[in-house]
Amino acid sequence: MRTEQPQTIYLTDYRQPDYLIDETHLTFELFEDHxxxxxxxxxxxxxxxxxxxxxxxxxxxxxxxxxxxxxxVGVGAPPLVLHGQELELVSVAINDQAIDxxxxxxxxxxxxLHPQTADFELAITTRIQPQNNTxxxxxxxxxxxFCTQCEAEGFRKITYYLDRPDVMSRFTTTVxxxxxxxxxxxxxGNLIASGEHEGGRHWATWEDPFPKPSYxxxxxAGDLCLIQDSYTxxxxxxxxxxxxxxxxxxxxxxxxxxxxxxxxxxDEEVYGREYDLDIFMIVAVNDFNMGAMENKGLNIxxxxxxxxxxxxxxxxxxxxxxxxVAHEYFHNWSGNRVTCRDWFQLSxxxxxxxxxxxxxxxxxxxxxxxxxxxxTFLRANQFAEDAGPMAHPVRPESYMEISNFYTLTIYEKxxxxxxxxxxxxxxxxxxxxxxxxxxxxxxxxxxxxxxxxALEDANGVDxxxxxRWYSQAGTPVLEVEGRFDASSxxxxxxxxxxxxxxxxxxxxxxxxxxxxxxxxxxxGEELPLRMGGSELGTETVLAVTEAEQVFVFEGxxxxxxxxxxxxxxxxxxxxxxxxxxxxxxxAMHDPDGFNRWEAAQSLAVDVLQGLVEIxxxxxxxxxxxxxxxxxxxVLSDTELDPAVAAEILRLPSEAYLIxxxxxxxxxxIHHVRETVRRELATALAEPMWERFESLGSTAEPWSADAASxxxxxxxxxxxxxxxxxESSAAMSACVRQxxxxxxMTDRQAALVALVNSSDEQQKHAALQEFAQRWADxxxxxxxxxSIQASSPLPGxxxxxxxxxxxxxxxxxxPNKVRSVIGAFANNNLVNFHAVDGAGYRFLADRVxxxxxxxxxxxxxxxxxxxxxxxxxxxxxxxxxxxxQRILEADDLSPDVYEVASKxxx
Ligand code: B3K
Ligand code: ZN
Numbered sequence: 089m090r091t092e093q094p095q096t097i098y099l100t101d102y103r104q105p106d107y108l109i110d111e112t113h114l115t116f117e118l119f120e121d122h123x124x125x126x127x128x129x130x131x132x133x134x135x136x137x138x139x140x141x142x143x144x145x146x147x148x149x150x151x152x153x154x155x156x157x158x159x160x161v162g163v164g165a166p167p168l169v170l171h172g173q174e175l176e177l178v179s180v181a182i183n184d185q186a187i188d189x190x191x192x193x194x195x196x197x198x199x200x201l202h203p204q205t206a207d208f209e210l211a212i213t214t215r216i217q218p219q220n221n222t223x224x225x226x227x228x229x230x231x232x233x234f235c236t237q238c239e240a241e242g243f244r245k246i247t248y249y250l251d252r253p254d255v256m257s258r259f260t261t262t263v264x265x266x267x268x269x270x271x272x273x274x275x276x277g278n279l280i281a282s283g284e285h286e287g288g289r290h291w292a293t294w295e296d297p298f299p300k301p302s303y304x305x306x307x308x309a310g311d312l313c314l315i316q317d318s319y320t321x322x323x324x325x326x327x328x329x330x331x332x333x334x335x336x337x338x339x340x341x342x343x344x345x346x347x348x349x350x351x352x353x354x355d356e357e358v359y360g361r362e363y364d365l366d367i368f369m370i371v372a373v374n375d376f377n378m379g380a381m382e383n384k385g386l387n388i389x390x391x392x393x394x395x396x397x398x399x400x401x402x403x404x405x406x407x408x409x410x411x412x413v414a415h416e417y418f419h420n421w422s423g424n425r426v427t428c429r430d431w432f433q434l435s436x437x438x439x440x441x442x443x444x445x446x447x448x449x450x451x452x453x454x455x456x457x458x459x460x461x462x463x464t465f466l467r468a469n470q471f472a473e474d475a476g477p478m479a480h481p482v483r484p485e486s487y488m489e490i491s492n493f494y495t496l497t498i499y500e501k502x503x504x505x506x507x508x509x510x511x512x513x514x515x516x517x518x519x520x521x522x523x524x525x526x527x528x529x530x531x532x533x534x535x536x537x538x539x540x541x542a543l544e545d546a547n548g549v550d551x552x553x554x555x556r557w558y559s560q561a562g563t564p565v566l567e568v569e570g571r572f573d574a575s576s577x578x579x580x581x582x583x584x585x586x587x588x589x590x591x592x593x594x595x596x597x598x599x600x601x602x603x604x605x606x607x608x609x610x611x612g613e614e615l616p617l618r619m620g621g622s623e624l625g626t627e628t629v630l631a632v633t634e635a636e637q638v639f640v641f642e643g644x645x646x647x648x649x650x651x652x653x654x655x656x657x658x659x660x661x662x663x664x665x666x667x668x669x670x671x672x673x674x675a676m677h678d679p680d681g682f683n684r685w686e687a688a689q690s691l692a693v694d695v696l697q698g699l700v701e702i703x704x705x706x707x708x709x710x711x712x713x714x715x716x717x718x719x720x721x722v723l724s725d726t727e728l729d730p731a732v733a734a735e736i737l738r739l740p741s742e743a744y745l746i747x748x749x750x751x752x753x754x755x756x757i758h759h760v761r762e763t764v765r766r767e768l769a770t771a772l773a774e775p776m777w778e779r780f781e782s783l784g785s786t787a788e789p790w791s792a793d794a795a796s797x798x799x800x801x802x803x804x805x806x807x808x809x810x811x812x813x814e815s816s817a818a819m820s821a822c823v824r825q826x827x828x829x830x831x832m833t834d835r836q837a838a839l840v841a842l843v844n845s846s847d848e849q850q851k852h853a854a855l856q857e858f859a860q861r862w863a864d865x866x867x868x869x870x871x872x873x874s875i876q877a878s879s880p881l882p883g884x885x886x887x888x889x890x891x892x893x894x895x896x897x898x899x900x901x902p903n904k905v906r907s908v909i910g911a912f913a914n915n916n917l918v919n920f921h922a923v924d925g926a927g928y929r930f931l932a933d934r935v936x937x938x939x940x941x942x943x944x945x946x947x948x949x950x951x952x953x954x955x956x957x958x959x960x961x962x963x964x965x966x967x968x969x970x971x972q973r974i975l976e977a978d979d980l981s982p983d984v985y986e987v988a989s990k991x992x993x
Contacts, residue, residue, distance in 0.1 A: 094982035118265040170248035178213040230375035233310025243302035256299040270309040306383030340395035351414040382419030415445040439502020470496035479590040488986040561590040572647040601632040604657035607648035612677025731798035769809040790831040804837035870907040877911035884919025925966035932970035943981030
């Protein structure tokens with residue numbers, strides 16, 4: 089049992105730091121069984137005066153030479169409390185005088201000193217064990233290389249420091265290691281010196297001219313090959329672009345490099361932001377807790393978010409690489425140049441940067457498809473988080489472990505909040521606001537309020553009420569009703585908003601909800617909109633600000649059908665009493681592509697929900713022919729972007745149907761959805777075949793352009809349906825595709841269809857062939873694992889347990905954990921929720937095992953169990969029982985403790 093409960097940190101307790109660190113000089117001596125970290129810090133009492141004016145020699149960032157004598161501080165000077173964790177303290181010196189343990193205090197979390205002067209040089213040496221660091225936070229080894237991950241609070245596992253984002257310092261870093269094993273030595277900024285030591289060791293010194301918080305520090309040492317390119321900024325500066333990967337991955341970096349250059353151009357054009365250093369580096373590592381990290385000038389990436397080659401990566405992986413490269417690059421301004429004051433402001437950089445990368449991807453690819461993908465993801469996952477025990481506002485008010493707050497709410501909902509500001513202001517005024525934000529706060533650590541204030545000040549608007557999106561958790565429900573009055577030629581939209589209670593927030597005040605909409609006539613054409621005598625064009629954004637509000641359109645002479653919440657203009661649940669016929673009409677005629685998809689989607693939801701009830705009542709399932717008609721129409725519509733067609737043809741996910749249900753009957757949902765899929769496939773086999781064949785052949789040469797990707801997407805969606813007919817024609821087409829595919833997108837789609845088919849022989853042959861061929865490609869093996877772990881066929885848990893015995897599986901590698909355990913618990917709902925509770929027990933066992941190895945990964949794995957309120961009483965008890973068992977495990981990390989305890993509270 090745990091002895092000490094983790095403390096809760098509150099936003100209201102924020103105080104400025106007592107001390108600042110103007111310069112940070114680090115020397116790392118890297119060895120196989122330990123590393124020595126020598127730090128030399130120029131520390132200064134933060135007496136609230138303007139930055140850099142206190143006891144300085146005139147320059148803002150002085151060196152020790154030429155400094156004026158230190159000013160003594162009186163008895164009232166605060167102690168200097170440095171963060172530190174899992175460190176062995178070797179020595180401490182102040183102004184070159186070694187001090188002994190009677191002059192400082194060390195505990196598990198800190199080193200406390202009692203400075204006698206207002207500024208001084210502090211030298212600390214610590215010893216750490218990167219080779220034993222399985223948490224992958226701080227300095228650790230991934231395969232043969234050393235690398236770091238410091239955000240949020242990993243730097244304190246490297247040395248004692250003021251490890252908080254509002255302490256910004258200029259870093260100089262020297263790395264020393266064996267030259268043979270670690271020929272490449274990297275850190276942030278520019279290389280300023282390097283040399284040799286005796287005994288085959290060498291060193292390199294890097295200097296980062298931009299003050300930064302410790303969470304942006306990075307170091308890499310390894311045997312890596314370099315892919316090099318350059319980029320010339322709009323102002324004509326030439327930037328050296330470098331991607332470092334393990335030699336066998338050399339051929340897989342082209343797409344990341346292209347994406348980087350496109351991101352650099354886009355940020356100049358859309359936000360007026362140029363890159364600032366002379367060199368930008370990306371390093372790929374195999375063991376990484378998340379996707380990537382935006383360390384200044386030295387981004388470190390999970391190899392899954394850098395490497396992409398058509399033979400080994402799917403189109404989806406290509407798009408992920410593009411968006412993650414862009415995301416990390418964009419952080420250089422939204423995150424690094426302007427950073428967060430404290431971790432409660434995390435969405436300041438993450439929500440904004442996700443919005444930026446989403447717009448970038450929309451500009452590079454299909455805007456409609458990108459929005460459909462993002463909305464689908466948000467509604468199935470973030471809405472569930474917002475409705476569960478871990479629900480928190482975009483700017484949380486408290487946390488125990490900040491690592492637990494890298495959530496869908498901070499990232500995805502945070503991006504929706506920025507998108508709404510963009511929608512309310514329009515692109516030009518939004519840009520004026522961001523220009524002011526970057527100019528006003530360059531080099532500062534600021535808050536979400538500062539961001540909104542810049543948008544307000546640049547445009548003379550007041551977002552006071554809007555800011556409730558930052559402080560109130562939960563997904564608002566927006567109920568809308570339309571009323572046509574022929575006698576007055578008016579059409580009223582009556583809006584009512586409400587928001588369910590969330591932990592710690594019983595009552596909610598009305599939000600500002602931007603409602604993008606149009607009115608359609610009986611031919612699906614947009615009507616001119618007039619309100620209060622003003623002409624609003626044919627599409628407008630209504631700002632719903634009250635709990636109840638009526639909008640009256642004038643000059644409406646026939647009853648229109650509203651097209652509401654276009655482009656998902658606010659992260660709300662829209663309720664409108666559309667009939668199924670209305671939805672069919674919108675799915676076929678709405679001029680807005682996103683809303684056409686949305687209408688088809690909501691029709692499918694309505695049909696599936698109806699059938700779940702029918703199934704529960706024990707009655708036979710009869711498919712509403714209108715859904716079939718919509719699908720038939722989509723199949724024959726060659727004008728429609730095939731990628732949008734593929735999205736429309738994809739039924740709402742089980743996860744989304746569970747999120748929408750009051751009490752989710754996971755077996756019924758699975759059964760009904762599969763039955764409908766099979767019925768659609770049977771009824772539409774002919775047009776599906778026709779379209780499938782018209783989309784070209786899988787053996788033709790691969791191309792990365794959007795049109796080819798769209799064709800592959802639709803072809804493979806259709807292949808999935810055709811395989812459900814269990815016809816021999818479908819089977820042979822699928823096997824042929826598996827064998828002949830010119831690229832991984834098509835090969836993987838064929839493998840998925842085979843794995844989910846009932847043909848045991850073909851399935852095993854394909855799996856075996858695939859594993860043999862790609863045994864040396866860990867990222868391809870991740871796909872192989874994930875496809876099998878996600879298969880809803882009976883016996884899922886047993887399959888997953890077998891997969892964990894496969895030589896390519898390794899519980900210490902987060903990508904493997906995600907592709908086996910994560911895929912099972914998140915994508916294989918019918919097996920995970922088996923009513924005997926075995927899936928829950930399995931997951932809890934893995935959480936307990938990983939708690940000791942990697943608390944961040946362990947804590948993330950718990951998510952499916954936190955959703956227990958959605959299920960029937962039997963499953964609820966089983967899930968809670970496992971959460972309780974986790975809570976009672978020995979040596980519980982704060983990460984796991986926080987999620988498990990809050991889930992049961
Ligand atoms: N900022 C990092 C996330 C770090 C998470 C640390 N637990 C990646 C990103 O959002 O770009
Ligand atoms: Zn980010």
